[in-house]
Amino acid sequence: MVATVPTRGLTVVDARARTARAPGRPGRRRVGWTLRVVAAVLVAVVMVFPLWVMLVTAFSSGSAYSQTLRLWPSEPTLDNFTRVFAAWPVGSWFANSVAVAGVTTVLSVTVSLTGGFAFAKLRWAGRTPVFLLLLATMMIPAQAILVPQFRLVSSLGLVGTFWAVILPGAAATFGIFLARQFLMAIPTELVEAARVDGASTPRVFWSIVLPLCRPLIAVLTLLALMYQWNDFLWPLVVLRDPALFTLPIGLQFLQGQYLTDHGALMAMTLLATAPLVVLFLVFQRYFVQGLATTGLR
Structure with a gap:
């Protein structure tokens, strides 16, 4: 027989049921943390991209603002x-x-x-x-x-x-x-x-x-x-x-x-x-x- 002693409005059976469902919460927190990291990475890429284009253009022999955008200097130079x-x-x-x-x-x-x-x-x-x-x-x-x-x-x-x-x-x-x-x-x-x-x-x-x-x-x-x-x-x-x-x-x-x-x-x-x-x-x-x-x- 399972005891059903009340504990602050909850029975022991209810407390055990909530304890059994508790392991699902870390999974939701992990998903939320992953979404925040992905959002932060996307924002960082958007913010850093203009700086990267400036860096590539500064060290390129030609201009990066051409018909085809170059993300890496083809011929690095200090000219x-x-x-x-x-x-x-x-x-x-x-x-x-x-x-x-x-x-x-x-x-x-x-x-x-x-x-x-x-x-x-x-x-x-x-x-x-x-x-x-x-x-x-x-x-x-x-x-x-x-x-x-x-x-x-x-x-x-x-x-x-x-x-x-x-x-x-x-x-x-x-x-x-x-x-x-x-x-x-x-x-x-x-x-x-x-x-x-x-x-x-x-x-x-x-x-x-x-x-x-x-x-x-x-x-x-x-x-x-x-x-x-x-x-x-x-x-x-x-x-x-x-x-x-x-x-x-x-x-x-x-x-x-x-x-x-x-x-x-x-x-x-x-x-x-x-x-x-x-x-x-x-x-x-x-x-x-x-x-x-x-x-x-």
Whole structure:
């Protein structure tokens, strides 16, 4: 005789029946995991395919944009790179991009961290209205402030210098927003305990808050560097000397009105995108962790 003792509304027979059906669940989970992997692989192929075509074109003697698309260089060569370096000062443009993007990124990360700390952990009058006003500026297109921003830079006598590109990008509203959301997740008790021990506000920021912001710093660095490295419109407006041009501006010289040298263009584009790809691969763990932990509160 089988016992039918009730157990929280279920009999022993019902519990055994559910236990017998349980092995089917891992199979469904395995199928779901397989479908997610297949979907991720398909998305990765779609995203990587343009980069692969660019790589093949850069190292091919001819153009990959012909009647038959070639997915592998028939005659691998470096002629496209040598032709670009011989015709244009690509080395100087690359150095300019590194200098401008590096200085702007350092300033942008510093302003974002300090601004986010002020909005998240400091108490001062008008903090919420000022933060909302700051967020409202994100709805203004960059093209709408292009003329007044140029007049401001021109009045300061910075047109034609690197500072005309660096200073407007030193403060990013989105970076301050990200920093504020990240720092809101840090327990306020840590800050209050440090102040009870006699630590000043700069000491609290440097010794308590900043060591906890490594994922945030990685996110802010990559975002600021990527934006400044790829910026085209504003440097084109304020930089007049071709010797001060950055790589995005230099790319326009390889696009003709009637004919475009795709091999040289893809070679220079590869030089412009390779540093960002390498940085993302190196710091992707911190980047994903920073995005995942931003905005928990």
